[in-house]
Amino acid sequence: MKVVGVYSRNQTAAEQFAAARGIRAFPSLESLLDEVEVVHICTPPVTHEPFSIAALKRDKFVICEKPLTGYFGDGSPDFHGDRFPKQVALDAALASVERILEAEAASRGRLLYAENWVYAPSIQKEREILEKTKGQILWIHGEEAHSGSHSEEYAFWKFCGGGVLIGKGCHPLTAALYLKRVEGRTRLGRPIRPKMVSARTHAITRLPTFVDMGHIRCDYYDIDDFSMIHIEFEDGMIATVFASDIVLGGVHNWLEVCANNHRTICNINPNTAMLTYNPREEYFKDIYVVEKIGTKQGWAFTSPDEDWMTGYPQEMEAFYRTIAYGEPLESDSRLAADAISTIYSAYVSAEQGGKAVPVRTFD
CATH class of the missing domain: 3.30.360.10 (Dihydrodipicolinate Reductase; domain 2)
Known part of the structure; x- marks a missing residue:
């Protein structure tokens, strides 16, 4: 697999991201989809359904991050997530799921759900x-x-x-x-x-x-x-x-x-693959210990390969082998x-x- 480029609604951010990695920043989702076989959706969940369906309609394989979809309000500026009947959210989320599954059924592509666990x-x-x-x-x-x-x-x-x-x-x-x-x-x-x-x-x-x-x-x-x-x-x-x-x-x-x-x-995280003791915070100032630990001083469950322990490389390899x-x-x-x-x-x-x-x- 070769990474071709990236699309973001924030074009400046997309260009900076692309320049740092030697890839292209596409001006639209459609222009990106026209030139790839696989699209990885890493955007906020509110965009998962439209992006997934757009790709499936073009017979692309879709790697969609979690959660797959959901209910994101009624579009009103004063929408408040804890002030509406949750049956509304359930019905809307299930309808969204159905639309995605229907798009997949009609596509030569397939949706691969990026649940690293x-x-x-x-x-x-x-x-x-x-x-x-x-x-x-x-x-x-x-x-x-x-x-x-x-x-x-x-x-x-x-x-x-x-x-x-x-x-x-x-x-x-x-x-x-x-x-x-x-x-x-x-x-x-x-x-x-x-x-x-x-x-x-x-x-x-x-x-x-x-x-x-x-x-x-x-x-x-x-x-x-x-x-x-x-x-x-x-x-x-x-x-x-x-x-x-x-x-x-x-x-x-x-x-x-x-x-x-x-x-x-x-034990995905923390685990005892490695334990470190650091008597002074500054000793480990340039060392990644583990996500969200808060302090690097004292004992820590230092992860020698956090991505591997949480399944990210295995997930991508499995998806590419499926594709x-x-x-x-x-x-x-x-x-x-x-x-x-x-x-x-x-x-x-x-x-x-x-x-x-x-x-x-x-x-």
């Missing part, structure tokens, strides 16, 4: 264990948390389709959905899908009682910064997923699988669709005080 080495090792031992997953427990996103757009529902539940919760959730699919196709010849979800969401940093000490991002406009969801699958087994923007000490990414014949703890050679795809549009359906059903549940809500799945 699926390709993290520990998750793929658990896939191997499930396939070779034919284990039954009884309970999955997962979490993604840290002290807040760097993205300015992340503070607004209208750009990201929600808060931490979709922005961070999509990762452990999709990994859980994926592993139940693996179990199902191994033992039963078909994926095991989510059936019901219940949830609670909170906006801790927007409470008047929250005390800001300067370590946790707290400028969110209308989104949740803590969520917990409970999923029941078709076979009656369960998963619980936490997502939070109020955790210090770096990124906390992990998934625990409790099966009938084994137990696995996938070039037709190899089976582990993270596809149906997995993405089930994740979106579960997430927005969870928002409905949270609005209803945690009542269980059915999850629609896409075949």
Whole structure:
């Protein structure tokens, strides 16, 4: 694969990005699509549907970052993400999913869902264990948390389709959905899908009682910064997923699988591949330790290759092999669709005080 160029609505930023990498800055999405076979959509979630459909209509392969799509408001200038019925968001998100799936079905291209957790080495090792031992997953427990996103757009529902539940919760959730699919196709010849979800969401940093000490991002406009969801699958087994923007000490990414014949703890971040002790902050001033650690002084879970541990290079290699050679795809549009359906059903549940809500799945 050869990277040809980049498109951004901010042409100045696109030109600077392109110049630094020796590639082209295209003046429009259409001009870029005319000259490539594959497009990687790394823009805010509000743009995922139109960009994906535009590429699929031109028979391009689409690598779409997470989340796949969502509900981004009614377009009014005073839209506020925590002041509308969440059933509206669920209905709109599912309609968006349907449009993307219809575009893919009519295309010679394909949508590849860029959920790096699926390709993290520990998750793929658990896939191997499930396939070779034919284990039954009884309970999955997962979490993604840290002290807040760097993205300015992340503070607004209208750009990201929600808060931490979709922005961070999509990762452990999709990994859980994926592993139940693996179990199902191994033992039963078909994926095991989510059936019901219940949830609670909170906006801790927007409470008047929250005390800001300067370590946790707290400028969110209308989104949740803590969520917990409970999923029941078709076979009656369960998963619980936490997502939070109020955790210090770096990124906390992990998934625990409790099966009938084994137990696995996938420590994506932090992990003990490397531990360092640094007595003075300035010693490590030019050394990358680990994402969002806050300080480089003292003991740290220094990551020798953070991208590898989180599955990014493995994800891209797998996608390119699918595109070039037709190899089976582990993270596809149906997995993405089930994740979106579960997430927005969870928002409905949270609005209803945690009542269980059915999850629609896409075949």
